[in-house]
Amino acid sequence: MxxxxxxxxxxxxxxxxxxxxxxxxxxxxISPFFMTKDxxxxxxxxTAPDGRYSLGKILSRIAAQNPGKAIGVMVRGCDExxxxxxxxASQLGTASTVQFGVACTPQTAEKCNCPxxxxxxxxxxxxxxxxxxxxxxxKLEQMSVEDxxxxxxxxxxxxxxCYGCRNICPVCYCQECTLEDKNLVPGGxxxxxxxxxxxxxxMHMADRCIDCGLCExxxxxxxxxxxxxxxxxxxxxxxxxxxPGRAADDKSPLGTLEEGGRLIH
Amino acid sequence: xxxxxxxGKVTGTLPSMNHPISEGSLCIKGWNAHEPVHSQKRLxxxxxxxxxxxxxxxxxxxISNVAGELARIRDQYGPNSLAVLTSAxxxxxxxxxxxxxxRAVLGTNNIDHCxxx
Numbered sequence: 141m142x143x144x145x146x147x148x149x150x151x152x153x154x155x156x157x158x159x160x161x162x163x164x165x166x167x168x169x170i171s172p173f174f175m176t177k178d179x180x181x182x183x184x185x186x187t188a189p190d191g192r193y194s195l196g197k198i199l200s201r202i203a204a205q206n207p208g209k210a211i212g213v214m215v216r217g218c219d220e221x222x223x224x225x226x227x228x229a230s231q232l233g234t235a236s237t238v239q240f241g242v243a244c245t246p247q248t249a250e251k252c253n254c255p256x257x258x259x260x261x262x263x264x265x266x267x268x269x270x271x272x273x274x275x276x277x278x279k280l281e282q283m284s285v286e287d288x289x290x291x292x293x294x295x296x297x298x299x300x301x302c303y304g305c306r307n308i309c310p311v312c313y314c315q316e317c318t319l320e321d322k323n324l325v326p327g328g329x330x331x332x333x334x335x336x337x338x339x340x341x342x343m344h345m346a347d348r349c350i351d352c353g354l355c356e357x358x359x360x361x362x363x364x365x366x367x368x369x370x371x372x373x374x375x376x377x378x379x380x381x382x383x384p385g386r387a388a389d390d391k392s393p394l395g396t397l398e399e400g401g402r403l404i405h
Numbered sequence: 406x407x408x409x410x411x412x413g414k415v416t417g418t419l420p421s422m423n424h425p426i427s428e429g430s431l432c433i434k435g436w437n438a439h440e441p442v443h444s445q446k447r448l449x450x451x452x453x454x455x456x457x458x459x460x461x462x463x464x465x466x467x468i469s470n471v472a473g474e475l476a477r478i479r480d481q482y483g484p485n486s487l488a489v490l491t492s493a494x495x496x497x498x499x500x501x502x503x504x505x506x507x508r509a510v511l512g513t514n515n516i517d518h519c520x521x522x
Contacts, residue, residue: 170423171407191422191429198409205411302433304420358420360430 144264145183151212152177157238158206161199162186162214172198188242188264194354196222196310203235215239220259221350221385222310231313243267252353276367296334298361305355305365311348346372347392350385406435415442434493484512493520
């Protein structure tokens with residue numbers, strides 16, 4: 141960690157980055173923080189904990205305030221994938237990023253059920269083994285359509301409409317969210333219109349979800365949201381060989397179909 | 406929960422991912438806790454209605470006025486002529502204190518919370 145702090149400090153002092161976004165530990169509390177060289181002492185608190193936050197999403201807000209500047213950011217595998225998607229969707233504006241890669245520990249990888257618990261370049265930590273528990277998805281896929289729908293309807297009935305899954309999602313960036321469209325999702329009703337509410341989100345995730353699992357982690361009702369989005373990812377990969385978060389120059393098939401449904405690229 | 410602050414302005418709310426109770430979850434009020442902070446409609450100074458018009462007052466004047474009126478109503482009409490409605494925007498501790506004030510000082514069980522409306 142000391143090495144990483146040194147690298148970030150050097151980049152700040154040399155003016156390679158205007159500021160740095162990472163995670164800090166403050167008396168045991170883990171939170172995101174943004175610093176510039178004016179408050180360099182903050183860097184001492186930098187940590188790579190078990191807890192995760194949507195750093196990509198926070199980065200897009202910082203980027204909007206700092207057009208044209210280079211922003212340093214601590215990235216895990218999931219953060220890197222999110223930043224790839226945000227870049228594709230022009231959500232970082234004219235700001236650029238300098239990424240400091242952190243590989244997750246095997247414990248974090250297991251807790252997050254993460255198939256890719258490391259970024260492409262690692263500045264801290266060692267590559268942990270890929271984790272991929274997909275028992276629920278396999279079980280659901282073997283069910284009849286009726287049983288599967290019944291399963292999801294029972295799950296969606298638990299929803300308290302906190303919008304946490306959308307708020308925490310690193311790749312939910314729309315200014316106007318369809319989930320707040322009163323014509324599709326009537327207001328003042330809990331659980332929200334089922335299954336429309338959750339399936340709108342699932343459709344919007346089809347070419348965006350980077351499988352970070354934060355939606356499921358933040359859901360107060362423990363709805364296995366990630367399983368829906370993982371299914372969407374699987375469909376996208378099987379049909380179009382498209383994996384969100386894989387590469388910045390991949391183009392979403394949902395935006396690039398030509399007449400007859402053939403892919404252009 | 407954490408409040409996101411950008412250039413001295415509160416811009417968002419985040420759950421605390423490693424909090425032992427909430428475990429990274431918030432309800433919809435929590436997720437929107439930052440919204441009232443910079444609201445133009447927010448009351449920033451005590452106001453007392455004088456001759457039908459809301460007039461700025463000092464904290465001392467406002468608190469004496471409220472305490473005096475509460476005591477007057479209680480003494481004249483009995484404690485059960487008073488009721489207190491607390492707020493989901495208060496902390497648990499503030500709500501507890503208001504409950505104590507209502508029961509032990511005002512002497513009534515007429516206390517409820519806006520989350521039950």
